[in-house]
Amino acid sequence: MSNTETRPAEVRCAAGPHTQPPAQVEVLSARSVPLGGQRGMAVRRTLPQRARSLIGAWCFADHYGPDDVSSTGGMDVAPHPHTGLQTVSWLFSGEIEHRDSLGTRALVRPGELNLMTGGHGISHSEVSTAGTTVLHGVQLWVALPAAHRHTASAFQHHVPHPVPLRGGEARVFLGSLAGDSSPVPTFTPLLGAEITLEPHAATTLAVDPDFEHGVLVDTGEITLAGQALGPAALGYLRPGSATATLTNTAGTPARLLLLGGTPFGEEIVMWWNFIGASHDDIARARTDWAAGRRFGEVEGYDGDPLPAPPLPNATLKPRSRPS
Template identity: 75%
Template sequence: MSNTETRPAELVCGSEAAEAPRPRVDVLTAREVPLGGPRAMTVRRTLPQRARTLIGAWCFADHYGPDDVSRTGGMDVAPHPHTGLQTVSWLFSGEIEHRDSLGSHAFVRPGEVNLMTGGHGISHSEVSTPRTTVLHGVQLWVALPDAHRDAPRDFQHHVPEPVPFDGGEARVFLGSLLGATSPVRTFTPLLGAELTLAPGASAVLDVDTAFEHGVLVDAGDVRLDGTPLRPAELGYAAPGRTTLTLANDGTGPARLVLLGGPPFGEEIVMWWNFVGRSHQDIVEAREDWANASDRFGAVRGYDGGRLPAPALPNATIRPRRNPAPPAHPPTPPQTTA
């Protein structure tokens, strides 16, 4: 998916020393962003934002739907570029046709992950199909580490098997959880999974202590380590945990997306659909796209033109940094009988 904002924020993302202990779980609220014209569907964006720009290497999270495509027209994102990142598409309902300049022609369907590597440069289009009546899912981006940010274009597709656990079910599309491991290749350790919880259920998940985690709630009354999260909110849990406790306090099923990875140790610049390491990286990528450079290739089969790049800001991109997570989560006070 493209970032179609006409005045996208310029970001330099990284870590810096925290001046005070972080709370046990941070709750990040989303902002609404329209994709396209007056009948456009609206997405809820939880990453990046001022409170947090990265969770592991996850640098972008859009949550959309359930969207009645007869009313909004669904998704129609014209060919647009990416650099220095991977896109991860995951649907709950509907179907999206994907075309890219690698020559890939694939469909995004519920329970199937599509991962595209932009690296030095790729372009793609995304269009909801005529079979789609309700479009509902998430679009996620992963920042590539400096050693691999010019990696060749790539496209991967995987259908994870459901993994039952007491009170729910998981589909692990990246990384490892509950004994399941995705074969999809990434350039940093990552976790990505859809989890459902039955009404009133709770689950304790063993997780990598080196990872920070984000829980994006799609539906239900969810608690993460005791902190309530409403739909479209993202709960952030710092590294140091060996487990995450999830609970569904509602009378209906809950669904969420669990993201994780070790804190990303590099500072990155992110603007529009580009991830780089400097303002000049962004300038060059934008110029290459505007000039129809071979860097991004061509998308075949899309009925229409390309997305134009927005104007660059009239200033050098300045840092916006992540607060550094604490080494360990706060320890609850002990009481004696």
């Protein structure tokens, strides 16, 4: 998915202190962003924001739906570029056709991981299929560390199987949780899992104490370490906890994503669909996209590629992580 904002925020991220106070949950609220124009499908964006830019290497989170595509037209994101990151597509309902400049044509379906590595440069399009009536899911980005920022582009697909939990189940699409591990390799230690909980159920999960974690609530009323989280909220739990207790306080089933990773120990600049180490990295990527270099072509999309918005009239500067 592209960040289609006409004035995308500049984000600089730096490592914070590793000495942490006792566990507490920081609640990050989402803001609504129209995808593809003011009349397009709205998404709820929780990362990045001023309060926090990353959770581990997770640097972008859009949560959308349930969206009636007969009213909004669904998702139609024209070919656009990416550098220095990976895109993670995860659906709850509906279907999206992915095409990229590697020649990949794949369908994103509920419960199936589609992971695209941008690295030095890739372009892709995303369009909900004709048979989709309700579109519902998340789009996530992972920042690549400097040693792998210019790695070759790639595409991977994985179908995780359900893992039973007390009061629910999990699908682990990246990393390890509840005795299950994803075979998809990552460039930094990461966790990504969908968790469903029965009404009024609680489950305690063993988690890596070196990880910071985020809980993105889709449905239900969740408490994390005693903090209430409603739908679309993202709860942040700093490193230091060896367990995470999740409780569904609602009388209906709940669904959430559990994201985690070691604190990202590098400064990055993120603007539009690019991640780099500096303003110059971003400016070069934008120039290359405008000139038709570096990112290849997406075949089979009916329409023109997305133009890059103009760069701001100031040097893009990173923002420090909260301490």
